[in-house]
Amino acid sequence: MRLRTALLAMTSMAAAPTIAMASTITGPYVNIGGGYNLVQSQHANFAPTTMADGGTVASGSKSRFRHKDGFTGFGSFGWGFGNGLRAEVEGVYNYSQINHRRPTFANGSTSGSDQSYGGFVNVLYDIDLAQFGINLPITPFVGVGAGYLWQHYNPITTAYTNGVTNRVGGTNGGFAYQGIVGAAYDIPGVPGLALTTEYRMIGQTFQNGAYRSTTWNSSGIHKGNVNFDHRFNHQFILGLRYAFDTAPPPPPPAPVVVPPAPTPARTYLVFFDWDKSNLTGRAREIVAQAAQASTHVQTTRIEVNGYTDNSAAHPGPRGQKYNMGLSIRRAQSVKAELIRDGVPAAAIDIHGYGEQHPLVPTGPNTREPQNRRVEIILR
Known part of the structure; x- marks a missing residue:
C-alpha cells in the first residue's frame, strides 16, 4: 500500500x-459582446468663423459637450497560446447621445449623437486561478489594445432662445487605444463556451480642426473648424466566447x-x-x-x-x-x-x-x- x-x-x-493550465485557451477562438458606453464630457475649441460670402468674421469660443446614454458592440477573432497569452483582432462600433453644451453665448438646448467604428489589435492574459489553489470555473483576464477609429458627429445641433442655430458635424479618424479588465465564466456542459464580462477604457486622439461648425444668425451663415480634445469611453460589456480547442497538449x-x-x-x-x-x-x-x-x-x-x-x-x-x-x-x-x-x-x-x-x-x-x-x- x-x-x-x-x-x-x-x-x-x-x-x-x-x-494550472486547464482553463487557458489553446488555438483559435471567437468572441462577441455588447453593452453600455459612457463617454466623458469633451471640450471643443471653435476657431474664428467667416461668412459664406467672405464677409464678417466671428470670434472663436470654447464649449463643453456632455454625453448621455450610449451603447457599444464588438466582434473578435483570436488565438490562445496555451500559456495564458492571447492575441486577437477586433472590430468595434460605439454610439453615444449628446444632450448638453456649456458655456454658450446665449441660453439654448443641445441635441445630437455621435458614433465611432474601427478596429483594434489586442493582447490579453488569462489568470488561471487553479495555480493559486482556487478551483472555480472563472478565469480573470487583463489586456491592452491599439488601433484606429473613425469618429462621426451626426450632427450636434444647438438651438438658442434668440433664434440662432449652430451645428457641429463631420467624420475623422485617429489613433485609439484601450485597456481591458474582465472575467470569463465557463458554461457547464458546453466545452469551450464561456460568458464574459468586461470593463474597457478607450482613448482616442483627433487632428486639430477636424470637424466643421456652421452657425445661422441674423447676419447670415458662419462657417469654421472645431477641434475636440482627447476622448475617453468607459464601457461595461457582456459577451460570449467560444474556444475551438481548450484542451492543452497532453x-x-x-x-x-x-x-x-x-x-x-x-x-x-x-x-x-x-x-x-x-x-x-x-x-x-x-x-x-x-x-x-x-x-x-x-x-x-x-x-x-x-x-x-x-x-x-x-x-x-x-x-x-x-x-x-x-x-x-x-x-x-x-x-x-x-x-x-x-x-x-x-x-x-x-x-x-x-x-x-x-x-x-x-x-x-x-x-x-x-x-x-x-x-x-x-x-
Whole structure:
C-alpha cells in the first residue's frame, strides 16, 4: 500500500502543471459582446468663423459637450497560446447621445449623437486561478489594445432662445487605444463556451480642426473648424466566447516508478489517450512488466481497474454512463493483453469505475491524462 501511495503522489506532482493550465485557451477562438458606453464630457475649441460670402468674421469660443446614454458592440477573432497569452483582432462600433453644451453665448438646448467604428489589435492574459489553489470555473483576464477609429458627429445641433442655430458635424479618424479588465465564466456542459464580462477604457486622439461648425444668425451663415480634445469611453460589456480547442497538449505518460529493491512492483499504471481504449506501445510494455512480475511474487489474483477523466464525448448523465462503459473497455483491453502475455484468465478480476476515484482532482469537464488509466494490482 505504501508503494501505491507513492505512485499516486508522484503522478499528482507530475500532473500539477496540467491542472494550472486547464482553463487557458489553446488555438483559435471567437468572441462577441455588447453593452453600455459612457463617454466623458469633451471640450471643443471653435476657431474664428467667416461668412459664406467672405464677409464678417466671428470670434472663436470654447464649449463643453456632455454625453448621455450610449451603447457599444464588438466582434473578435483570436488565438490562445496555451500559456495564458492571447492575441486577437477586433472590430468595434460605439454610439453615444449628446444632450448638453456649456458655456454658450446665449441660453439654448443641445441635441445630437455621435458614433465611432474601427478596429483594434489586442493582447490579453488569462489568470488561471487553479495555480493559486482556487478551483472555480472563472478565469480573470487583463489586456491592452491599439488601433484606429473613425469618429462621426451626426450632427450636434444647438438651438438658442434668440433664434440662432449652430451645428457641429463631420467624420475623422485617429489613433485609439484601450485597456481591458474582465472575467470569463465557463458554461457547464458546453466545452469551450464561456460568458464574459468586461470593463474597457478607450482613448482616442483627433487632428486639430477636424470637424466643421456652421452657425445661422441674423447676419447670415458662419462657417469654421472645431477641434475636440482627447476622448475617453468607459464601457461595461457582456459577451460570449467560444474556444475551438481548450484542451492543452497532453503530457507524455508518466513513467512507472520501480522501487530500487529487487522485489517487483505490485501496482502498475497504464494510461490511455482521450476517449480511447486501445493500448499504446508504451502501455503494452507496462502490461508485459506486470505479467512478468506476477510470476516472481506471491500472487493469488490480479485486479484490473479501469478509470476515465470527467470529460466526455456526451454531456450530462449520458456522459457519465458513457465514461463508465469506457472504463470497463479499458480494463478489458488490459486483461486481454495480460492473457496474451501468459497470465491465466481465471486469475484476473476486472472492474470499471468511470469518473470515480480520480488520481488527480480537477474541475468539471477536464481532460486530465493522469485520470485516463487502468491500475493493475497484484494481490
